[in-house]
Amino acid sequence: MYDVIIIGAGPGGMTAAIYTQRANLKTMMIEKSSPGGYMVDTFEIENYPGVGKVTGFELSEKMFTHTQELGVEYQYGDVNGIVDKETHKEVHTQDGKVFKAKAVIIGSGTKPRKVGAANEDKFQSKGISFCAVCDGAFFKNKEVIVLGGGNSAIDEAIYLTSMNVKVTVVNILDSLQAHKGTVEKAQKNDMIDFKLGYEVTSFNGSDKLESVTLKNVHSDETEEFKTDGVFVFIGQIPNTSFIQDLGITNQQGYIKANALMETGLPGIYAIGDVIEKELRQIVTATADGAIAAQNVAKYIENLEN
Ligand SMILES: Cc1cc2nc3c(=O)[nH]c(=O)nc-3n(C[C@H](O)[C@H](O)[C@H](O)COP(=O)(O)OP(=O)(O)OC[C@H]3O[C@@H](n4cnc5c(N)ncnc54)[C@H](O)[C@@H]3O)c2cc1C
Known part of the structure; x- marks a missing residue:
């Protein structure tokens, strides 16, 4: 006892x-x-x-x-x-x-909360990650999406660029929820792009992740966005x-x-x-x-x- x-x-x-x-x-x-x-x-x-x-x-x-x-x-x-x-x-x-x-x-x-998009389980650890520290090095000189707009997402996006990873931050909202200073740091980083007001509806590829389908939450229009990986930080x-x-x-x-x-x-x-x-x-x-x-x-x- x-x-x-x-x-x-x-x-x-x-x-x-x-x-x-x-x-x-x-x-x-x-x-x-x-x-x-x-x-x-x-x-x-x-x-x-x-x-x-x-x-x-x-x-x-x-x-x-x-x-x-x-x-x-x-x-x-x-x-x-x-x-x-x-x-x-x-x-x-x-x-x-x-x-x-x-x-x-x-x-x-x-x-970590999952995205809830098509083929998410199929590409788990084959392009989808919840941990930049664990998996960031695999994406050196490649392009990834960071999903989310809070402190974790933006901090990890900045961290990924320190390993020469090009990042597009995709957030469902039209703004970022992270602290002002963190957002400003990310905005000044020329290895980070932003796609705000979009959600991932599908992960696509054959053996490993090759692209995601992004939906504009205002117009419902979809597009295929090529990427080597997706880091998920949505709560x-x-x-x-x-x-x-x-x-x-x-x-x-x-x-x-x-x-x-x-x-x-x-x-x-x-x-x-x-x-x-x-x-x-x-x-x-x-x-x-x-x-x-x-x-x-x-x-x-x-x-x-
Ligand atoms: C990406 C990211 C960055 C962060 N950065 C910071 C930061 O810079 N500064 C800061 O202050 N905070 C930060 N945080 C938040 C901070 O990490 C958490 O608030 C803190 O770790 C919570 O501590 P905890 O002990 O409650 O839980 P956790 O750290 O989550 O630990 C819980 C433990 O319980 C174990 N466990 C769960 N279920 C079971 C089970 N059934 N049986 C046995 N074991 C189990 C888990 O394996 C885990 O080891 C960050 C969080 C994230 C996601």
Whole structure:
């Protein structure tokens, strides 16, 4: 029996683990991919206090090393269910393991939203990517589309040009939603073109992606646009399919948590990008992790009393 199991080793989960371990709680952190969450796939982070400009990989490594130096137990596992036994919780994994804990902290984050256009699955990893850091180098001296107009899309478009990739930003809206400074930086970059007010309706090619069909959202006219790749940054959806039966999510699937990071179920806490919130950033995920850990410690103390 663990005191607390933390699901997801993103910045939220790793911070929670640091705090619970330091509070002498028997802590286990379980992760289905590699530690770091979204940070691992982020080229550069410039807004996490105290570290200046840092690669996402480096910050992930630093946070994970911190958890390991404190002795946090780390397990690989894809969690597919939580059973609330009231006095304790069971965490079930895809490969049939069951772990028990007095409390659970869910920090499972989000995954990229898909486009919903024809042939999307066929060209997954054959031209369609959700990660510029992972796949950008394959497109050196080539031309790609970056789909989306928010901060992630424009930041990643700028990053791709640093690898000599020519980018056309395609956005369904007539404007870009990214911060003004970021947009200005992109507009001054002569390796970036813009096609605003367009959506992708189909991915085309034989073995690998060769073009997309673009539809003008005002006139409905379509055109075939040749491209070597498409990087998709059109938002996120929460990783909560494994807890749908618990009744702690909102209509969009985000977990409802209060200021103490408590969900509607005693002993089950949620943190970071997976919860209903205004600002999804590393610094807000780490803050949530610390708050949840503090309240888990109080919860367990009360449970034992
Ligand atoms: C392209 C991009 C760039 C960004 N750039 C910045 C930036 O510069 N600065 C900034 O502050 N923020 C940035 N962000 C946002 C930031 O990365 C997130 O807010 C932050 O990573 C959220 O942390 P988290 O711990 O809540 O979740 P995540 O980082 O998403 O981690 C969740 C972890 O849970 C794991 N997991 C999910 N489901 C399960 C399961 N069933 N079982 C086991 N493990 C599971 C996942 O594999 C993942 O490792 C960026 C985001 C994106 C998409």
